[in-house]
Amino acid sequence: MNFFYVLNGKSLKQVSLVVIAAFFTAWFLYMQSIVHLPAFSAKDGPKAIYKGEKDLALTFNIGWGDVKAEPILDILKKENVKAATFFLAGSWAERHPDLVSRIVKEGYEIGILGYGYEDYTELEEDKIRRDLAKAQEAFRKLNIKDIKLVRAPTGHFDKKTLKVAERMGYTVVHWSVDSKDWTNPGAERIAENVSKAKKGDIVLLHASDSAKQTAKALPLILNDVEAKGLKFVSVSEMIANAETKTNEIK
Incomplete structure (x- = not known):
């Protein structure tokens, strides 16, 4: 039919x-x-990590300045935060060996934020390599070895950056939640921006002097994360213990 x-x-x-x-x-x-x-990979090639599967990674960029990093370290210690990742410019580390030593002593992870504040997308591969090598040497002189993580100084990167970083043994790390603290919108707004964070997120914060309100916002952020029952981990712990997500650079 x-x-x-x-x-x-x-x-x-x-x-x-x-x-x-x-x-x-x-x-x-x-x-x-x-x-x-917000992070990418070259097809079938090196990858940039921007997110994991569980826990939460606080990351702090420090490129310049003399006064904002120490208060943030004080708050992390007071609030008993055992894990965070600090991406430090090599030039800043050279000028602040005591603070670098304290970061390491208190158990926090260090990643490289280049040496100078340069946009890697505007540099040739050799210049990216030289900038990273200069930063690497600066940390070596401070007796900090085996750094595995890199963040592009301006946050901008491309296939060249991924390729150079991989050849030098580094993983490029971006972020999935931007606090926008560098715009100084107020401590409450910074905390509100970070309140969107869920398990697996990598949060971008700054401890450079241009971010004037981060220290004030940090206790609010920590209270919110604690209320959600999330655990703080370093970026290395996050990518070692969970699947990570990438998106291809075209």
Whole structure:
């Protein structure tokens, strides 16, 4: 027995509208996912980590300044935060050996934030390599060895950066939650920005002098994370213990 389905013009129009709407919804969600994934990999090549699967990683960039890093270390110690990752510029580390020593002594992880504040996407591979090598030497002189993590100084990177970093034995680390503390929007707003963090997120904060409100916001951030029942880990612990997510650089 044969069955035939007959669609009148009105029904066909309705089906077409549903299909078109579904297509544009899927496209919108796809484009939104691209916009909000802030780290990338070269296809079948080196990867940049921006997110894990569980726990939470606080990361602090320090590129310059003399007065904001120590108060942040004081708060972390007071609040008994045992794990955080500090990305330090080699030039800053050279000028602040005591603070670098304290970061290490208190059990926090160190990553490299280049040597000078340069946009790696605007540099040739050899210049990226030289900047990282200069930072590497600065940390070696401070007796800090086996650093495995790198963050691009301005946060901008491309395939060249990933390639150079991999050849030098580094993993590039980005972030999934930006506190925007460097814009100094107020401690409450900074804490609100970080309150979006969930398990597996890597949070960007700063301990450079340009971020004037981070220390004030930090207790609010720590209280919120504690209320969510999340555990603080270093970036290395996060990527060692969980799946990480990347998105391809085109």
